[in-house]
Amino acid sequence: MHNKFYLMKIILSLMKGFAVLGVLHFQCRASRLPFDASNLAMTYTALTSLLILGDDLSRVDKSAIINAMKYLQKDDGSFTQTYQGMESDMRFVYCACAISYMLNDFSGINIDKVVQYIKESQSYDYGIGQGPGLESHGGSTFCAIASLYLLNKLDEGLLSKDKTIFWLISRQESGFQGRANKPPDTCYSFWIGASLMILDSFEFIDYDQNYNFLMTTRSFGGFSKWPGSYPDVMHTYMGVAGLSLMEESKKLDPALNISLKARKNLLKCVFKSE
């Protein structure tokens, strides 16, 4: 109990930094905080962590975050991670959409441009890449589909729901691979699985093969990327999340990637409080 509140405090103090520094330009000024630039991905993680811990997000400076987000969207609709950041791709599009959804305020993003970016990132095989012209990839496909879902633009953003579903289920080969002809990897049981779940098509996968593969990647109490490797925190989470989609564990919200319990917290505390 004590630890939980301590954690919340830490996260909130870091978030304050994001809100305040979000709009500062990128010179290396003297700063009292350990990390300079506020970061979209970290903001997403911070907010979901707070929800998991049961916080009601009332101490978060929502308007500052949403306003700062406006500076991160590029002309082509994608988002950078930090102000004047060097990389912009589907990962941060997802972060922006998820943050906006959790704070119930979409004024920080130009929705039409986001939908356009996602449309242009769909490939001839109807999978979705990190950006226009790039190879279809399980991670970016999840980011795109979840973003469209959170923006309620699934029907407009996907060129062909049916063909995208087929691309997704074609990624199963025992476990799931991230791209064609690559070996299956634990984390794609979530990225691909959650995408299918958002498209109401999770039932079309082979549960047994998925489950058996995940069991072979168990390692020292966690999960690793492949059978016989060392585990890491990310793949351990993804392994559990992948099992959760098959209801082997606590249930999961596929679009926000948090448990249903945390999602209930969001609905109760954040959406009702506005």
Added chain:
Amino acid sequence: MHGRKRVKPTAEVEKLRKEKEASKIKEYNGIVAACLEKKNKCEFDNEAFILTTKILSQNPDFYTIWNFRRSILLNEISEDCSEEEKQQKFSSELLFLQEVFRHNPKSYWIFNHRQWCLDTMPNPDWKSELDLVSKMLDMDARNFHGWNYRRYVISKLSCIDSNALNLSKTEFDFTTAKINQNFSNYSAWHQRSKLLPKLVEDEQLGDQGKKPLIDQEIRHISILGAYYDSQNYQIILAFDDEIGMLTPFQVAYKNDTSQLNIVEGHWRSVSGSSDVDRMHGFVWIFTLNIESSFNELFVTVKPEWIVPSNSEVKLVSNIQMHCQLPEQNKDTLILMPPQTVAENTTILSTASRFREDILPMTMQERINLLKREIATVKELQEIEPESKWCLQTLLILLRELKYISELNTEESKNIDEEVITICDQLINIDKIRTKRFEDLRSRAIFETATNNLIQVSPNAQQEIIFRDNRLFMSEKSQLPTFTLTNRNLTIIPTPSILLHIRILDLSYNKLTSTIFLSNLIHLQEADFRDNCISSINGVNNLRFLRVLNVQSNLIESWEAVRNGFVKWQGGECKVYVSGNSFINESDGKKLKWEKEMDKIEFCY
């Protein structure tokens, strides 16, 4: 680090490792603390630079330190610094990055920093960058950071090098080399696919001029007919292909002051489960909320109401239909002739950007191309009969050929049969996706069987002809019947084609649900003997249903049968249920459920 092989260590080795790591960790934390302190004090000196080198060699993902390093470099070159000195600094930066890359080929920030160096230095050598990236891709042919970086380098090269054609060609040859090394290098294939249109474009210098671009992937749709059913206060709209709608069509009437008022009601497609809005359908039914007393009804259909993700078809322009309603004649269907409204024409914009890559060609050229490709893939398939990729590709090509070319029924039937054979093979080869191919196979079989069920009448757009009977015409002694038995059907993909059918025989198949019957309101007899049905669904609206046969299915309880009829609105019906596991044949000859289901007679 991801994907490192696990080795089981002994206890002493473990202990030594932990001790070594502990001192390493302490040292690392010390360096980081020192570096960050310098950063906070904005000390952009050489000492700071060395600290960043030490940190980034071990941990290239610590992007804050990359930022600090860039600030130091910028600081160094801003003071009196000659061009040569700048060049030298950046050259050594690039060498440093190469070292770090060797241990960490998948760090986004290494590539970022490299790009920054090349963008900032006075004389970047893009050619040697290209060589470098080739070596990277030798180490890991699927590293998409590498491929992405390669595309960036190429784009830079093509800016300064006027010989752009040569560049595309060399790139193309590079992908050829990579594919020859490893046939399943999907990244190389992907790169190749992006180069092909460029190559063709580059080589077609001032060629044959503009050819009409055809939308091969997206077919155009038109309305077959629209009817107002005054008895049921319904409007029925039939398209000539399946369509997914986002928004219901607009129905309006003109009031006394000749203003258009929108009528409230609800739409559903004659397909699948009745309460889902966005379904596929040929036929759509709009039920008005209020009983009408209109003189005229207007129906508008707009292209933007089509759901792009669910429709392979599109409308070209707005369509508006209207009709004068005669005096209340309860038994007739009133035809609403469609007109294309000229003034409000909106063309649906091209759905996808990558379609711009398609080479401009005429319909005939496209058909020839498809036929050539089909022949090529079939050759491949002879060499590799078990390859699912060949079979899947053939499926795509054959289906496109069928839709875009105007085939006679013989050719169309041949393609359907080929498709069915391919599905049979895929069902065996691609076991994880067996059900998908079973459904595709069912679709092909159903399409073949229902080919002539809906025709365009000779006086175009005046009526919908269902198998020589006009829609809802007065009943003849011979009732419209549809039979498709013993074909391993797993689904009925487009129930709306069966709207006029009175007698349906789908026995000896593999159907798992009857939900598709939902809107087949004219159905009188349905035979589902020997299928895989587990419960009765979708019969609520079937008022004229007299006979339902579900013998020898997979029904396990009375509830599964009874619940299907609880809200049934019909008169009388016989339901045959023997051969299901819940039936005990020794219960006697006739079963009557008197209390709740007095309209239904259950028989063996």
